[in-house]
Amino acid sequence: MSSGSNGARRIASVLRPSITDSRVCRSCQETLVRRNYASAATQSPSESPSTATSTFPVVKPTYTINAGVLLSRPPQITRDLTEFEKAYYFYQKRLNERLALPFTKYFYFKRGTPVDEDWKRKIRERQTPARDIGKYNAYSKEAWNDELLVGAVEAEPNHMVEMLVQDAEATANATSQDTSKKEEIPRPFSRETEADKKGDFKSLNRALQRTLYLLVQSKDGYWKLPSSPVAEGETLRLAAERTLAQSAGANMNTFMVGFHPVGHHVYNFVKPKTNETTGTQLAGEKTFFIKGRIMAGQADLSGNVQNLQDFKWVAKDEIAKFVRPQYYSNIKNMLAER
Numbered sequence: 001m002s003s004g005s006n007g008a009r010r011i012a013s014v015l016r017p018s019i020t021d022s023r024v025c026r027s028c029q030e031t032l033v034r035r036n037y038a039s040a041a042t043q044s045p046s047e048s049p050s051t052a053t054s055t056f057p058v059v060k061p062t063y064t065i066n067a068g069v070l071l072s073r074p075p076q077i078t079r080d081l082t083e084f085e086k087a088y089y090f091y092q093k094r095l096n097e098r099l100a101l102p103f104t105k106y107f108y109f110k111r112g113t114p115v116d117e118d119w120k121r122k123i124r125e126r127q128t129p130a131r132d133i134g135k136y137n138a139y140s141k142e143a144w145n146d147e148l149l150v151g152a153v154e155a156e157p158n159h160m161v162e163m164l165v166q167d168a169e170a171t172a173n174a175t176s177q178d179t180s181k182k183e184e185i186p187r188p189f190s191r192e193t194e195a196d197k198k199g200d201f202k203s204l205n206r207a208l209q210r211t212l213y214l215l216v217q218s219k220d221g222y223w224k225l226p227s228s229p230v231a232e233g234e235t236l237r238l239a240a241e242r243t244l245a246q247s248a249g250a251n252m253n254t255f256m257v258g259f260h261p262v263g264h265h266v267y268n269f270v271k272p273k274t275n276e277t278t279g280t281q282l283a284g285e286k287t288f289f290i291k292g293r294i295m296a297g298q299a300d301l302s303g304n305v306q307n308l309q310d311f312k313w314v315a316k317d318e319i320a321k322f323v324r325p326q327y328y329s330n331i332k333n334m335l336a337e338r
Contacts, residue, residue: 063266064275064282067239068227068289069214069247070262070334071254073313076208077191079338081157090148090155093133100129118171125170132160132167161188201312204298210315211336214299215322216247219307223322225331227287228306236261240290247308249300254292261288263334265327289334 081089109116128135134154153159165185172183195206204212215223226247230239237259244254268284275282299311312322316335320328 062281062283063286064284065230066227066285066287067230067236067243068225068265068287069240069244069292070225070289070331071214071244071248071292071294072336073204073212073294075211075338079209080191086155086157087148090133093130094146094148097130097133118174121174122167122171126167132163201314201318202299204294204313206313207315210338212313212315213319213335214248214294215312215314215319216299216301216306216308217310219309221309222324223312224327225289227289235259236288237290240292244292246305247301248311249302249304251300252297253295254297255295257291257293259290262291263331264288265330267327289331291334 105116105119109119123129126135134148134152148155165187168185169183172185173179176183191208193203193205193208194200195203200206206212214226216226217223226243228239228243228246230236231242234242237256240256244252265287266284267287269282272281272283274280301308301311314322316332316337319335320332323331
């Protein structure tokens with residue numbers, strides 16, 4: 001620590017009673033003392049210290065500081081493939097099939113074994129080695145015609161899944177001892193849920209490919225992210241945790257990601273308002289958002305102290321339909337694209 005800093009601290013300890021202000025931190029007080037000490041040292045000799053006047057600015061908060069919560073549910077499944085990706089992966093599968101065709105089947109299966117007989121049966125049924133990428137015979141007159149036409153269903157993931165399931169059912173029924181009963185293989189679940197079909201924005205079981213965010217509706221009818229003023233002596237993270245519990249209930253398993261805000265929103269009042277407690281003029285509100293994740297549970301507005309009317313779980317592009325344009329402009333960079 002430099003001698004100047006030590007001197008400033010000693011002077012601050014002497015002068016602190018005269019400049020103590022609960023709204024000015026210790027570091028700012030020492031800075032103000034250091035500046036006053038430097039200005040006093042440059043005074044002319046004719047000017048007595050008693051006549052030197054110094055003013056210390058008083059920090060007056062003009063904005064209400066709010067803690068907001070950016071509570072999100074991460075994607076549950078991978079996104080849908082683009083048309084280019086479908087064509088690319090289909091090409092890779094067919095290329096792998098072409099590379100395997102030059103080898104004789106006895107390179108893979110010993111002649112006369114059960115697996116060899118099973119392979120012959122499958123070839124008779126499929127008429128191609130691959131199960132899910134269409135029929136192709138490399139030794140026929142149409143061997144040259146192996147390109148996939150635009151709009152063909154062979155490249156669609158749903159078609160591939162259905163072909164694989166049918167092949168598995170054929171294998172299971174061929175090896176089953178009870179020929180009177182056909183075995184059915186369970187199909188994979190649909191990527192579109194019942195909540196998607198019904199348009200239920202309150203369900204977390206929707207838009208499984210997207211990141212969903214919690215929006216709440218205030219008593220005035222405006223949609224926003226959960227937020228509330230920071231209490232005295234409360235950190236931003238503690239205020240965010242309290243806000244979430246007071247607004248969306250305690251029936252959620254959540255955790256806050258870090259201690260620092262991921263973004264902020266500034267709202268200026270049309271006319272300044274007076275704080276009834278402190279008497280200061282408030283120019284607006286500043287909301288700092290802490291990122292959170294929900295792992296289980298659901299929001300519950302019953303008994304919330306903020307008089308919230310409703311809630312929704314929405315994706316980034318859906319948020320713009322509910323909130324104010326200026327509000328969305330301030331928070332959009334915090335939101336994930338998917």
